[in-house]
Amino acid sequence: MSHRAELNTMSASDRQALVDLMLAYLNDDIVDDHMMIIHSGLEIFTGHRAYFGAMEAWLNANGGSAYVPLPMWNSADPIPPEFNVVKPEDDGTARPSLVNLNPGIPKPPQYEPPAVCDFEDPADLGDAINGWHGSVHCAIGGTMCNIMIASAAPIFWCWHAFVDHIYWDWQQCSVTCPNTVGDTLGWATQKLRVAGLKLGGVARIPHFILERPPFRLPIPLPDPPPFLPKPFRMRHDEPAATHDHEHVADEERPEFSRTPAEFGHSVRAPAAFARLLRGPRVIAQSVSSGRQIRRGRTVDLTVLSEED
Numbered sequence: 001m002s003h004r005a006e007l008n009t010m011s012a013s014d015r016q017a018l019v020d021l022m023l024a025y026l027n028d029d030i031v032d033d034h035m036m037i038i039h040s041g042l043e044i045f046t047g048h049r050a051y052f053g054a055m056e057a058w059l060n061a062n063g064g065s066a067y068v069p070l071p072m073w074n075s076a077d078p079i080p081p082e083f084n085v086v087k088p089e090d091d092g093t094a095r096p097s098l099v100n101l102n103p104g105i106p107k108p109p110q111y112e113p114p115a116v117c118d119f120e121d122p123a124d125l126g127d128a129i130n131g132w133h134g135s136v137h138c139a140i141g142g143t144m145c146n147i148m149i150a151s152a153a154p155i156f157w158c159w160h161a162f163v164d165h166i167y168w169d170w171q172q173c174s175v176t177c178p179n180t181v182g183d184t185l186g187w188a189t190q191k192l193r194v195a196g197l198k199l200g201g202v203a204r205i206p207h208f209i210l211e212r213p214p215f216r217l218p219i220p221l222p223d224p225p226p227f228l229p230k231p232f233r234m235r236h237d238e239p240a241a242t243h244d245h246e247h248v249a250d251e252e253r254p255e256f257s258r259t260p261a262e263f264g265h266s267v268r269a270p271a272a273f274a275r276l277l278r279g280p281r282v283i284a285q286s287v288s289s290g291r292q293i294r295r296g297r298t299v300d301l302t303v304l305s306e307e308d
């Protein structure tokens with residue numbers, strides 16, 4: 001299953017039309033922008049996705065919507081002859097040609113689904129693919145082996161579409177939805193985040209409704225856990241936001257996750273826990289616990305609010 005066409009299954013005339021559009025789009029500023037992308041961790045995926053997202057938007061606006069999303073070039077296949085081209089500098093100066101049109105470096109099996117689902121953290125996946133991805137760049141050589149100008153080669157874009165597809169496959173992996181019923185909202189949010197899910201809508205039921213018959217709380221509310229369970233681990237080695245903000249809405253993010261440096265790999269601050277263990281309790285969730293759902297999905301919660 002794929003959301004991108006394979007470059008090598010397109011007709012030669014389609015490939016030529018796409019290359020012509022790409023060459024019309026590329027200029028020195030766009031080529032320079034590639035250096036703004038952090039080439040490690042999650043950003044190697046999100047940064048390049050945004051980078052060629054801009055090209056896709058341009059294609060859509062300039063008669064190239066048939067080539068959106070950008071087709072991917074599989075590094076096990078030869079580069080098609082139409083893509084043996086490099087955009088010169090704006091002043092006409094040639095950039096180095098591609099050297100090898102048949103690097104023959106297939107995707108390692110650990111990046112194929114379902115094996116790719118074993119990466120729990122997309123930052124680890126990004127770091128893992130980086131070396132292999134770079135080896136393809138330099139096996140092609142010339143402009144493709146120089147990070148400063150690589151994106152002046154149209155094949156760069158289809159190569160990165162192929163790399164992007166690994167992340168796309170990872171995003172399609174299923175995870176087990178944790179049961180958060182009975183948890184505090186902060187604790188439930190952490191559980192979802194650790195599972196790779198996002199907090200969706202939160203419906204609050206005010207406490208005073210409890211006193212109105214015939215309302216009955218659907219479940220007994222257990223005590224919150226006194227400590228975080230084993231699978232929990234603070235993100236380290238990266239600035240706080242980037243990854244976390246995808247998973248947890250800002251206003252719901254417990255305070256301690258903003259400062260991972262304070263805690264290192266395991267959390268040991270009881271004061272930080274106390275904050276997690278107060279507040280509204282989850283009395284229902286939109287996806288039942290134990291079910292397999294797609295990574296990145298949102299889970300809606302109904303909480304019993306302690307304030308009226």
Ligand SMILES: [Cu+2]
Binds near residue numbers: 133137160
């Ligand atoms: Cu690259």
